Amino acid sequence: MMNLFAGKVLIVDLTTGQLSKEPLRMDWAREYWGSFGLATRYYWDAVTPDVDPLSAENALVIMPGVLTGTIVPMTGRTSMTSKSPLTGTIFNTNVGGAFGPELKFAGYDGIVIKGRSASPVFLKIVDDEVSLESAEALTGKGIFETEKSLEEAAGTPDAKCLVIGPAGEKQIPYAIVGSDAYRQMGRAGGGALFGSKNLKGIVCRGTGAVSVADMEAFQKKVTYYKETNLFDELNLGSNTDGTPILVDITNEVGVLPVRNFTQGSTPQAGKINSDAIKAVKQGDRGCATCPLACGKFTRIGDARVEGPEYEALALAGANCDVYDMETIIRYNSLCDDLGLDIMSCANTIALAMEITESGRGDLELKFGDVDFYKVVTEIALLSTERGRDLALGAKRLAEKYHSTDMSMEVKGLEIPAYDPRGNYGMGVAYATSERGACHLRAFTLFAEDPFNTSALVAEVQAMQDFSSIKWSMGFCEFWFTLDTAILADLLTVGLGEEITAEELDRAGERIWNLNRLFNVANGFTCKEDSLPEKVLKRKLENAGPAEGRVFSASDFEAAKQYYYGLRNWDENGIPSATKIAELGLEAFAS
Numbered sequence: 001m002m003n004l005f006a007g008k009v010l011i012v013d014l015t016t017g018q019l020s021k022e023p024l025r026m027d028w029a030r031e032y033w034g035s036f037g038l039a040t041r042y043y044w045d046a047v048t049p050d051v052d053p054l055s056a057e058n059a060l061v062i063m064p065g066v067l068t069g070t071i072v073p074m075t076g077r078t079s080m081t082s083k084s085p086l087t088g089t090i091f092n093t094n095v096g097g098a099f100g101p102e103l104k105f106a107g108y109d110g111i112v113i114k115g116r117s118a119s120p121v122f123l124k125i126v127d128d129e130v131s132l133e134s135a136e137a138l139t140g141k142g143i144f145e146t147e148k149s150l151e152e153a154a155g156t157p158d159a160k161c162l163v164i165g166p167a168g169e170k171q172i173p174y175a176i177v178g179s180d181a182y183r184q185m186g187r188a189g190g191g192a193l194f195g196s197k198n199l200k201g202i203v204c205r206g207t208g209a210v211s212v213a214d215m216e217a218f219q220k221k222v223t224y225y226k227e228t229n230l231f232d233e234l235n236l237g238s239n240t241d242g243t244p245i246l247v248d249i250t251n252e253v254g255v256l257p258v259r260n261f262t263q264g265s266t267p268q269a270g271k272i273n274s275d276a277i278k279a280v281k282q283g284d285r286g287c288a289t290c291p292l293a294c295g296k297f298t299r300i301g302d303a304r305v306e307g308p309e310y311e312a313l314a315l316a317g318a319n320c321d322v323y324d325m326e327t328i329i330r331y332n333s334l335c336d337d338l339g340l341d342i343m344s345c346a347n348t349i350a351l352a353m354e355i356t357e358s359g360r361g362d363l364e365l366k367f368g369d370v371d372f373y374k375v376v377t378e379i380a381l382l383s384t385e386r387g388r389d390l391a392l393g394a395k396r397l398a399e400k401y402h403s404t405d406m407s408m409e410v411k412g413l414e415i416p417a418y419d420p421r422g423n424y425g426m427g428v429a430y431a432t433s434e435r436g437a438c439h440l441r442a443f444t445l446f447a448e449d450p451f452n453t454s455a456l457v458a459e460v461q462a463m464q465d466f467s468s469i470k471w472s473m474g475f476c477e478f479w480f481t482l483d484t485a486i487l488a489d490l491l492t493v494g495l496g497e498e499i500t501a502e503e504l505d506r507a508g509e510r511i512w513n514l515n516r517l518f519n520v521a522n523g524f525t526c527k528e529d530s531l532p533e534k535v536l537k538r539k540l541e542n543a544g545p546a547e548g549r550v551f552s553a554s555d556f557e558a559a560k561q562y563y564y565g566l567r568n569w570d571e572n573g574i575p576s577a578t579k580i581a582e583l584g585l586e587a588f589a590s
Helices: 026-032 035-046 099-105 143-154 190-196 215-230 233-240 243-253 274-280 310-320 325-338 342-358 372-381 385-390 394-400 424-432 453-473 484-495 501-521 533-537 553-567 577-583
Strands: 008-013 018-023 060-064 078-083 090-095 110-114 121-126 129-134 160-163 177-179 183-185 199-205 281-285 295-300 303-306
Touching: 018 129, 026 035, 026 501, 035 060, 035 078, 035 090, 035 110, 035 453, 035 501, 060 099, 060 190, 078 099, 078 190, 090 177, 090 501, 099 160, 099 199, 121 143, 143 160, 143 177, 143 199, 143 325, 177 190, 190 199, 215 484, 243 274, 243 310, 274 281, 274 295, 274 325, 295 325, 303 325, 310 325, 310 342, 325 342, 325 372, 342 372, 342 385, 342 394, 372 385, 385 394, 424 453, 424 553, 453 484, 453 501, 453 553, 484 501, 501 577, 533 553
Parallel strands: 008 110, 121 199
Antiparallel strands: 008 018, 060 078, 060 110, 078 090, 090 183, 121 129, 160 177, 160 199, 177 183, 281 295, 295 303
């Protein structure tokens, strides 16, 4: 074991059943660090960019962050990198909870999973003891029940899991991997990848620890940043209100999606906002090492969930023109247990509602239908023709019903609940994300001028690079005041050697460009850095300050080219030879 790193990576070949442990590649770790960055580097080494996502040849790389498992708050996240069955891009998805720390405590910096098992299995990790066990008895079981079964198999309720539900087994392209019951590796289809490998889940129990160079100095440094930075009013809002506070904010500025992104606000937002959540809240929950506890347990009758978060309130609520909290809670809970991404699923359902009401098809779903949540079971089990249609995702559903002008997706990934016609920075962020529409890589909602594209583009670039290194450390989104100077200081004390903010800034840019080069090698071009036709052409209605807005094709193209220029990419979105050399990525240039 070494400072901050466990020093080992677990290699799993599901085809042969072989399990092996390899030393961590420290030369890679010093360039990409952990989680998002290091997982991407390991993934490049495991596959070729043209790999079929659902084939045995594809790999999954699961990694916690460098600081995960330490006493640094907000560092409990774990990521998975692979190729998406929904978008065909490289993608990274991460989850909170406590699986990442548990994996580090067991002595591993990551897991590389290859091949395909002949029958359903789960991976059991208890410190040095690693095995593949039959999951035949768990076939068809939901995530909640599966987690309990795997905890029993590990011999302790303290074990932590990554598991799939029926949707993942059936390889629905927006199936998720669940953890700690209500937390998810949500976007771009990680659950389908587990299903394609006949991998029902992973259970891990570790009894070790993560070492640092000087624990006393490290503890003092952590306490200092917790008291002087983390406990800032901006960050503490995650505890008092959580993400539901965004309902009122997006409604006010006109970017709350209503009726499949045709409108930007609604007078009924008060029924699904933070106050509405507080009225039915039962308690709070935080991830490992998190003092903010942003998770809100809610209950109405027998309907209960941890959440709903903003995305569920907006996309399963306003975007479906449904303002019944019990319906949204039931929807959220079904998705969590059956294993579907709440964002992609709700976005696809809203599209089905618009298709039905437009007369282009009859999917028996209409805006305002408080029983719409029942279709989630049909989707997850592929039990009806309607369910099979919606399981396609928004892009393919729209193509089938000749409704691409209604579909809200980028590269096949359904867009989050911030309408880019009311904030052009969000549009640029969606278009340039490696995995398709994503609000986490860059979030410009609070920009001073939501239509100043040059300022917004620069903000997007900076946020993407910072997110890349922040996630590689294992940090949550909700430490909003974090910066690379703090990261470098923590690493310096933890490792016992000097790390600079400039070094981490460059690492973030390197990670972002490495992901871009994978997509380029896979055939993606500037044409895929696109926005939905609805955004480019259809005026946003009932949107307050964003009323009547579009992000026109000409304005969007100008913003995209400006973004490419700032990144030193050519007009086709390909990193220049100069930039590649500057970042030491020559080995990945085609």
